[in-house]
Amino acid sequence: MQYRRLGKTGWQVSTISMGCWGIGGQWGPVEEAEAIRTIHAAIDLGVNLFDTADSYGLGVSEELVGRALRGRRDGVYVATKVGNFARRVGAPLSYTTPHHVYLCCDASLGRLKLDTIDLYQCHIGDLQDPSVFLEAFERLVERGKIRAYGISTNTPAVAEAFDRAGGCAAVQLNYSLLNQSAAGDLLPWCAANDIGTLIRGPIAQGVLAGKFTPETRFDDSVRAGWNEGRGREQFVRRLEQVEQIRFLERPGRTLAQAALQWVLANPAVTCAIPGAKNVAQITANAAAADGALTPDELARLEEIAAGW
Ligand SMILES: NC(=O)c1ccc[n+]([C@@H]2O[C@H](COP(=O)([O-])OP(=O)(O)OC[C@H]3O[C@@H](n4cnc5c(N)ncnc54)[C@H](OP(=O)(O)O)[C@@H]3O)[C@@H](O)[C@H]2O)c1
Known part of the structure; x- marks a missing residue:
């Protein structure tokens, strides 16, 4: 590994960290025992940052992370998010007062069975007013409930607004x-401002495997949205792109591993957080x-992508 x-935090985080959305059940069923084995295998392989959110499986992902980390918390960074709870079931909270964030934070701490969240991220990528x-994140730092905070967004203006007082430690x-667009704006901005970056979707939800x-x-x-209509068209177009980069596959290196190595080739990247649903996936991902x-x-990849 x-x-x-990770930017101004100074934490040394594994370049392959682990995304924990997949173990929350929304990506198909994952047995609890396998989810826990996957997190334990990750730690054994040197993975030291786990990314989850209160919304993943309506708390199931956080609960599994909490169960897996019991007795194995030392040296591990836990990143979670607030802002999307129940959004996928059509009933998001309003987040119009810091008190909503405090309640969500306490709920996450309870599910994670932790006293402190290392990195607390705002999960609203198009946040209009930060x-x-x-205010909530600053108070939570003062109270010792979180150590650092950041935001998950691909919009540079949103990230800049979130860092208006210089407190944003990381952008996801x-x-x-x-999906290379961040290379031209958000990633250089993060590097220039010493803001750590967590890369989500590094294997394009499995497509780049x-x-x-x-x-x-x-x-x-x-991924049900990829079965019909425009979602299907985009999925098929992406499969054609994947065929153009199959030359990356060779003995000892899978296409998914090459895709992770491409992400890590950008020096503005701190870590990739590929989602893993089982021990085989985290083992392959960590090896990248x-x-x-x-x-x-x-x-050659740059030339190919120029044609997309
Ligand atoms: N807005 C946000 O903040 C946001 C949004 C999305 C994700 N995230 C975070 O980012 C993490 C990763 O992003 P992502 O889940 O969107 O996509 P991803 O990491 O690009 O893809 C993950 C999926 O790819 C498949 N996979 C993983 N490793 C593989 C391997 N070695 N070989 C073959 N297939 C493999 C698995 O699904 P199958 O086995 O089912 O194919 C897995 O669930 C999430 O877990 C979450 O923590 C955050």
Whole structure:
């Protein structure tokens, strides 16, 4: 495993960290025992940051992280989020007062069975006014309930507003071979301001593993939108793009691992947080940290992406 400094926090976090949305049940069923084995395997492989959210499975993901970390908390960073609870079931909270954030924080701490959350992230990517969250996060730091805070967004103006007092420790953003736009704006801004970055979607929700075909149908609630209409069109277009980069696959390196190495080739990236649902996935993902794409491969990928 390799480690990089998470911006001003100074924490050394694993370049391959773990996204825990998948174990929350919305990506298809995951047995509790397998979810816990996956987190334990991750720790054994040197993964030291786990990203979850109160909304993932309406708290199920946080509960599983809490159960898995019992007795194994030392040296591990826990990142969670507030702002989307119950949004997927059509009943989000309003977050119009810091008190909503305090309640959510206490609920997360309870599910995680922790006294302190290391990184607390605002989960509203198009947040118009950061005042409520900034006030709440500053108070939560003072009370020792969180150590640092950040926001999950791909919009530079939203990130800049969130860092207006210089307190934003990290930005979580979507960045992958199939979604490179942050390379041109948000990632350089984070680097210039010493803000750590957590990369979500680094294998494009499984597409960059090269395992899907135009016949693949999805029965999980997150990817069900890829079965019909515009979602289907985009999915099929992405499969064509994946075929163009299959040359990255070779003995000892899968396409998913190459996709993770492409993300890590950007120096503004602190860590990728690929979602893993089982021990085999986290083992393969963690191994990607110890390899790198060659300059020739990176140049060829740049040429290909220029045609997209
Ligand atoms: N707004 C936000 O803040 C936000 C939004 C999305 C995600 N996130 C965070 O980012 C994390 C990762 O992003 P993501 O879940 O969207 O996408 P991702 O990491 O690109 O893809 C994860 C999915 O790919 C498949 N996979 C993982 N490793 C694999 C491997 N080695 N080989 C083949 N398939 C593999 C798994 O699904 P299957 O096995 O079912 O294919 C897994 O659930 C999440 O867990 C969450 O913590 C945050």
